[in-house]
Amino acid sequence: MPRIFPFRALHYDAAKVGSLDSVVSQPYDKINEETQRKYYERHPNHIVRIAKTKEEAGKDKYAEAGKTLERWLAEKVIVRETEPALWISHQVFKFNGETRTRKGFVALGELSEFGKGGVHAHEKTLLAPKKDRFALMTATRGLTEGHIFMLYGDPKNAANAALDPFAKGPPALEAKDDYGEIHRAWRVTDAKAIAAVQKDLAARDIFIADGHHRYEVALQYREECRRQGLKCEEPETYDRRMMTFINMEDPGMVIFPTHRLVSGLASFSVKDALKKLSAHFDVKDYGPADEGQRRELMEDLRIEGQVKHAFGLATPDGGLWLLSLRDEKIAETEIREKRAPEWKRLDVAILHSLILDRVLGITAEMVEREEKVSYCRHAEEAWAALPGVQCVFLLNPTKLSEVRVVSEKGERMPQKSTDFYPKLLTGFIMNRVSFAR
Numbered sequence: 001m002p003r004i005f006p007f008r009a010l011h012y013d014a015a016k017v018g019s020l021d022s023v024v025s026q027p028y029d030k031i032n033e034e035t036q037r038k039y040y041e042r043h044p045n046h047i048v049r050i051a052k053t054k055e056e057a058g059k060d061k062y063a064e065a066g067k068t069l070e071r072w073l074a075e076k077v078i079v080r081e082t083e084p085a086l087w088i089s090h091q092v093f094k095f096n097g098e099t100r101t102r103k104g105f106v107a108l109g110e111l112s113e114f115g116k117g118g119v120h121a122h123e124k125t126l127l128a129p130k131k132d133r134f135a136l137m138t139a140t141r142g143l144t145e146g147h148i149f150m151l152y153g154d155p156k157n158a159a160n161a162a163l164d165p166f167a168k169g170p171p172a173l174e175a176k177d178d179y180g181e182i183h184r185a186w187r188v189t190d191a192k193a194i195a196a197v198q199k200d201l202a203a204r205d206i207f208i209a210d211g212h213h214r215y216e217v218a219l220q221y222r223e224e225c226r227r228q229g230l231k232c233e234e235p236e237t238y239d240r241r242m243m244t245f246i247n248m249e250d251p252g253m254v255i256f257p258t259h260r261l262v263s264g265l266a267s268f269s270v271k272d273a274l275k276k277l278s279a280h281f282d283v284k285d286y287g288p289a290d291e292g293q294r295r296e297l298m299e300d301l302r303i304e305g306q307v308k309h310a311f312g313l314a315t316p317d318g319g320l321w322l323l324s325l326r327d328e329k330i331a332e333t334e335i336r337e338k339r340a341p342e343w344k345r346l347d348v349a350i351l352h353s354l355i356l357d358r359v360l361g362i363t364a365e366m367v368e369r370e371e372k373v374s375y376c377r378h379a380e381e382a383w384a385a386l387p388g389v390q391c392v393f394l395l396n397p398t399k400l401s402e403v404r405v406v407s408e409k410g411e412r413m414p415q416k417s418t419d420f421y422p423k424l425l426t427g428f429i430m431n432r433v434s435f436a437r
Contacts, residue, residue, distance in 0.1 A: 003106040004119055004201050005270045006084035006194055007242070009187075010143075010430040011173055017045050020175035024183075024427040027146050027210070028052050045077050047427030051136075051145050062139035069140050074428075084209055084235055085187040086194055088167045089244055089428055091422045093181035095254050102252025103160050105197065106185070106429050108240035109150065109206070111215075118205040120407035123212045126368060133217040142221065142368070142433025147424040148211030148243045152204045153404070155249050162196040163188055173428060181422045197277055201245065207407045209420045213376050215241065221335055231436040242431040244424050248400050256419040257397040259382045260351065261374045263389040265360060269392060270315050276359045280330050281323040289320040297322060298379055305396035308368065309350050312394030316386045325350060334358075340365070340409040346402060347395055348417045353363070355393065367415065375416045 017023050022043040025031060031039070039048035049068050053061040072078045087106040092099065114121050137143065171184035188194065209217055218241040225238040227290045232238060246253070262268075272282055282302070286293045297312050300322050304310040309325040325331065328345060335344045335353045343349055356362040362372045374389075376382055382392045398418050405411060 002112065002119060002201060002206055003110040004087050004198055004243075005110075005240060006189070007108045007235050007240075007431055007432075008081045008084050009087060009106075009412060010058070010078050010432055012045070012427065013079050014074055016075075017043065020173060020428065021177075023047055024175045024177070024425045025051060026178060027423050027426055028133075029213075030423065034096040038090070041132070043328075045072060047145055050140065050143070051426050058283075060139075060293050062135045065136060066139035066141070069143060080432075081187070083189055085189045086163070086197060087172075088163050088186040088188060089181070089246075089424075089429075090171075090180055090184045091252070091424075092184070093179075093254075093422050094253075097423075100252045100254070101248060102254075103250055104244050104246035105159065105163055105188075106147070106242065106244050106433065107197075108235060109148075109243040110240055111218055113219070115410060119215075119296075120205060120410075121212055122207065122403050122407040122411070122413050123417055124368070124412040125212050125216055126370070126415065128370075130217050133213055134220055137217060138224075140432070141406070141435065142225075142238055143212070143219075144242045144431045146211070146214060146426040148214050148218075148430075149209040149420060149424055150243045150245045151207040151209045151248050151403070152201065152245060153176040153248045154200070154204065157213045157247055157249060158200045159197045159245070160194045160247060160250075162200070162300075166193065175425060175428055177422065178426060179422065183422075183425050185427055192302050205408075206245070207248075207339045209246070209418065210404040210423070211243075233436055235399075236431055236434040238433045243263070246361070248404070253400065254421045255397040255400065256377050256421050257395040258375050258377060258419050259379065259395055260356070260393040260418040261376060261382065261389045262356075262360065262362070262372060262391050262393070263374070264372050265362075265390055268390045270313075271321055273359050273391075274321065276409045277323060277356065278402060280334065280354065281325055284322040284324075286322070289314065293320055294379070294383065301394060301396060306349070306428050309345075309353070310396070311346050311347070311351060312392075313336065313390045314382065314386060314391070315392070323355075325354075330354075340406070340411050342377065342405050342409055343413070345404065346398065346413060346417070348398065348414045351395065352414045360425060364414075377419055 050065045053065045089104045091102045166188045173185040311323045313321045330345045
């Protein structure tokens with residue numbers, strides 16, 4: 001039940017930077033060192049110079065990001081709209097050989113604590129990313145260059161219906177991302193349409209899809225500004241955060257799985273692991289793996305996952321297995337954490353509790369410290385990583401219905417439980433707190 005507001009967005013001036021393709025990026029948590037290097041080389045005004053500034057000896061990277069932002073604003077590389085607006089957001093992308101469009105809109109959402117004001121989280125957060133984002137937000141005086149991806153449920157699709165008439169002409173902003181997907185945005189200043197969207201969203205709960213760290217940092221930044229007694233000019237206040245709202249019922253909704261790569265264990269024996277796993281899992285052995293057997297495993301994983309909790313397991317020597325939990329009741333009885341039954345029935349919860357922790361000794365605390373486990377989106381990445389890791393666990397994607405029910409129960413899934421695609425672009429539409437002068 002959040003209140004939403006139009007705002008005076010910040011965005012690049014295409015006349016100054018050329019195609020927006022060359023200056024926007026994937027979210028900060030998707031930018032590794034190699035991607036950061038490529039972004040730096042791509043354009044001198046690339047958003048990475050603010051969103052994920054390079055470390056330089058003797059320099060505070062957050063202060064440098066703040067200076068870069070001020071320079072680009074002064075040079076009008078980045079400009080602010082003069083009139084508050086909602087922004088229609090369309091992502092056009094390929095999935096399973098077909099073209100899809102995911103529709104939503106960008107607005108300021110009023111911040112509220114989780115469980116209050118109809119805002120729900122579903123994923124655990126880590127201290128280091130929150131510390132990083134808070135330092136950046138402070139240094140840039142309330143800049144939000146990346147989005148919080150919010151979900152809401154509406155089978156009638158009322159908000160998009162009110163906005164659709166304004167998305168018929170050329171978009172105000174357009175960019176192609178690193179994967180070739182197209183992002184388009186149209187500004188909407190029509191008071192009647194804005195009021196219709198505000199009324200519709202005020203009656204709905206919203207669920208964070210991506211951006212849990214950014215939401216918690218926004219709450220932290222709000223409290224720090226209140227502590228300092230800072231004043232703002234409407235509508236861009238520190239009580240609000242830029243968010244992209246997308247209907248769960250939208251036909252463009254896609255969630256990818258996030259596979260787990262395990263490395264750094266002092267001792268690992270797949271034979272011993274399989275022996276322990278056989279107490280609760282049926283194990284199908286595919287023998288020494290070739291490309292055809294890997295495809296067979298992934299298809300079996302997809303089919304088995306429709307009726308059971310199933311995982312793929314692969315090792316660098318070509319080992320390949322399908323693990324299927326014999327009975328869902330095992331999860332409810334064997335997972336010892338005090339959690340709702342819906343949480344215990346999540347694939348990621350079963351993997352982390354019954355396999356990573358119980359069998360391999362990788363505790364929840366180790367995962368939170370980002371030890372022993374890393375992540376990838378596509379099976380092809382997992383196969384490519386195998387020579388350098390001890391084993392890989394392959395998963396099916398988390399279902400939207402699971403995200404909703406776990407959020408409503410006030411539970412948090414393990415990290416990297418969901419991977420919504422496409423990601424919302426950093427540096428495409430931005431906002432900054434308007435502090436009173």
